[in-house]
Amino acid sequence: MRFENVHKYFGSVHANKGISLTVKAGTIHGIIGENGAGKSTLMKILAGFISKSSGKIFVDGKEVDFQSPAEATEAGIGMLYQEPCDFPAMTVLENFIAGVGKEWKLNEGKYKKLLEEKSKILGFSIDPDKPVGLLTVGERQQLEIVRLLAFGVKTLILDEPTTGISKEQKKILFEALKKLAVEGKSIIIISHKLKDIEAICDRVTVLRSGEVAGHMDAPFDREKLLTLMFGSKPPEIKTDKIEPGETLIKFDNVYAHGGRAGLKNCSFEAREKEIIGLAGLEGSGQEVFLRVAAGLTKPYRGKVKRNKKFFKRKFHKTIFLPASRLEEGLFPSLSLLEHYGIAFFKKYFIIPWTEVSKKGKALIKKFKIKGRLFDKAASLSGGNQQRLLISLIDPETKLLLLEQPTRGLDTESAIWVWEHFKEFTDKGATIIFSSPDLDEIFSVATRILVFLNGKVVLDKKKEETTPEEVAAAIAGNIKRSVRLER
Numbered sequence: 001m002r003f004e005n006v007h008k009y010f011g012s013v014h015a016n017k018g019i020s021l022t023v024k025a026g027t028i029h030g031i032i033g034e035n036g037a038g039k040s041t042l043m044k045i046l047a048g049f050i051s052k053s054s055g056k057i058f059v060d061g062k063e064v065d066f067q068s069p070a071e072a073t074e075a076g077i078g079m080l081y082q083e084p085c086d087f088p089a090m091t092v093l094e095n096f097i098a099g100v101g102k103e104w105k106l107n108e109g110k111y112k113k114l115l116e117e118k119s120k121i122l123g124f125s126i127d128p129d130k131p132v133g134l135l136t137v138g139e140r141q142q143l144e145i146v147r148l149l150a151f152g153v154k155t156l157i158l159d160e161p162t163t164g165i166s167k168e169q170k171k172i173l174f175e176a177l178k179k180l181a182v183e184g185k186s187i188i189i190i191s192h193k194l195k196d197i198e199a200i201c202d203r204v205t206v207l208r209s210g211e212v213a214g215h216m217d218a219p220f221d222r223e224k225l226l227t228l229m230f231g232s233k234p235p236e237i238k239t240d241k242i243e244p245g246e247t248l249i250k251f252d253n254v255y256a257h258g259g260r261a262g263l264k265n266c267s268f269e270a271r272e273k274e275i276i277g278l279a280g281l282e283g284s285g286q287e288v289f290l291r292v293a294a295g296l297t298k299p300y301r302g303k304v305k306r307n308k309k310f311f312k313r314k315f316h317k318t319i320f321l322p323a324s325r326l327e328e329g330l331f332p333s334l335s336l337l338e339h340y341g342i343a344f345f346k347k348y349f350i351i352p353w354t355e356v357s358k359k360g361k362a363l364i365k366k367f368k369i370k371g372r373l374f375d376k377a378a379s380l381s382g383g384n385q386q387r388l389l390i391s392l393i394d395p396e397t398k399l400l401l402l403e404q405p406t407r408g409l410d411t412e413s414a415i416w417v418w419e420h421f422k423e424f425t426d427k428g429a430t431i432i433f434s435s436p437d438l439d440e441i442f443s444v445a446t447r448i449l450v451f452l453n454g455k456v457v458l459d460k461k462k463e464e465t466t467p468e469e470v471a472a473a474i475a476g477n478i479k480r481s482v483r484l485e486r
Contacts, residue, residue: 001025001046001155001186006055008041010379013370015041017210018055023155028177028187030197033207034229034410035383036370039190040082042207043157046188047079048072059155078148079157082382082408083326084140088133092126092143099147118146122176136260136282137323138169145176155186160382162196163407166282166436167474174200192383192410194222230412242446245272247307248399248430249293254302258288261454266302268449268456270399270430275421277445278434280474284451286434287323290401293432294320317398323407323434325385332378336360336371336388343392367391368416382408390417400424402433406440418444438467452476 001023008016016038023029031039045052048066057064059075066072069079086095097111112128119126124142132140141161148156156177162170177187177200191197197204198220206213206228213228250269256262260283270276278286291297292304295318322328330339340360341351360373369387371380377388386408393400400421406414421431421444435441441448448465450458450473458465458473 001060002058003042003046004056004058006042006045006057007053008038008045008050009053015210016045016052019207019210019212021205021212021215023186023188024203025154025186026181026184027202028181028189028200030201030204031188031190031207032192032194032197032204032225032229033213034192035387035408035413036381037207037229038210039207040159040381043079043159043188043190046072046155047077047157049079073148073151073153076152076154077157078151078153078155080141080144080148080159080161082159082163083324084132084137085144086132086140089131091129091131092135093128095132095143096128096147096150100150114150115146118149122146122149122179123172124176134260136165136169138165138173138282141165141169141173149180153185155188156180157188157190159190160192160408161189162191162193162436163404168281170196192408194220194225194411197225198222226411229410242273242275242425244274245428247271249307250305251292252303252305254292254299254304256288256292256297256299258291258297259283259285261285261288261451263288263292263299264454266456268459270432272428272430273425273446274430275425275444275446276430276432277441277448278432278451279438279441279448279470280451282436284474285454285456286449286451287403288454289451290320290403290432290434293399294318294401296320317394317396319393319397319400321389321393321400321402321405323403325382325389325407326378329389330377330385333376335374335376336364336369337373339377339388339392343394363391368413383410383413387413387417390420397424398429400429400431400433402431404435405433406435414440438470441470442467450474
């Protein structure tokens with residue numbers, strides 16, 4: 001499969017600028033670059049989700065011009081998008097049948113057997129009777145891969161596939177992708193995580209500002225890749241030691257339902273200026289913890305106490321940033337202008353759109369969002385959706401509850417975002433965030449909590465623990481709960 005001089009315009013925005021590259025059958029090919037480099041746009045063209053402006057694409061030696069994802073799938077091209085393409089209220093089997101079944105009268109047993117066969121080959125274990133809404137991100141991803149393979153795809157495209165999944169699920173995914181490559185299928189991975197690229201890819205194409213900056217075969221030179229992506233190696237995140245202030249929020253023996261494990265017997269307190277990183281396998285309780293802290297989930301036992309001095313109802317300054325941007329964080333069909341109007345001018349009876357426009361333009365510039373005021377949120381790339389979400393945070397926020405805040409962001413953008421968040425803690429705010437990336441947690445957190453089966457099994461200041469101890473706690477190789485001594 002190859003691209004020849006492919007261009008894509010969105011109005012005046014030139015997203016892809018004459019891209020040419022070849023992906024060989026039986027290989028795993030990485031497409032990397034900073035946010036807005038044109039990675040997802042190029043792959044969505046191949047998958048038939050959007051059409052190219054000019055250029056040529058060849059599949060099996062024949063020129064193609066897909067007008068829909070269905071056409072691309074029929075030709076053997078399937079794409080796994082950043083946001084799940086499923087029906088959360090339906091079961092795994094119902095979703096599989098909805099995606100694959102074509103008969104007027106469906107044979108449920110036949111499709112259940114097909115689902116189980118395809119899953120077993122790849123090492124996946126998905127309960128066919130479980131509602132999709134109760135699955136982890138990794139399990140929903142596995143379901144989508146099985147569905148695409150049942151269609152007979154020969155080229156599988158994955159957009160940021162390791163974002164939001166656990167280390168164990170990543171291992172299962174990579175083993176499955178390697179099996180598919182050995183079978184002769186072409187695997188294309190869009191990613192900003194160089195560790196993942198180094199671990200699995202045979203070849204990499206780097207995009208920068210919509211153009212091909214270079215190609216490289218494994219083994220890769222990370223320094224050269226970073227230079228190709230950004231022009232120079234981005235600086236590392238730096239965090240200073242802090243002296244925590246007053247307690248902002250406290251959990252007393254809290255139990256709550258949600259996710260795979262819920263939250264069990266959680267006692268915890270967060271103080272001013274702390275940056276608390278939540279680690280653990282996906283579904284271990286950190287997601288429920290953040291939602292309880294935000295007041296979105298009510299505990300069925302125990303109490304959550306807030307410092308009344310900081311959280312008077314009229315001036316309640318808590319923000320929750322969800323990992324699922326389009327499902328929970330943004331309004332997909334609303335423009336950036338409308339988001340800013342809702343976020344910052346909600347107290348007005350009539351929204352002053354001229355003022356909103358002025359503020360919106362300033363925020364788009366400040367947060368380097370590659371989009372315009374009247375663009376819909378759904379039209380932005382994943383990384384720019386995340387920038388939009390972050391730009392909506394009230395500057396006076398006292399407690400920031402962040403679920404995978406750098407999800408989909410490249411290295412340089414992630415550093416910039418954390419520098420922005422540090423401005424909040426400098427003013428006395430507290431940040432509690434979850435991340436599947438231990439490197440990120442150790443880079444920015446001042447304190448680390450590890451969750452296992454709904455319980456906090458480790459709670460230590462960063463300088464009092466090590467990545468090895470945290471990894472052992474995540475895996476359950478710790479004999480007792482470790483409490484932070486104050």
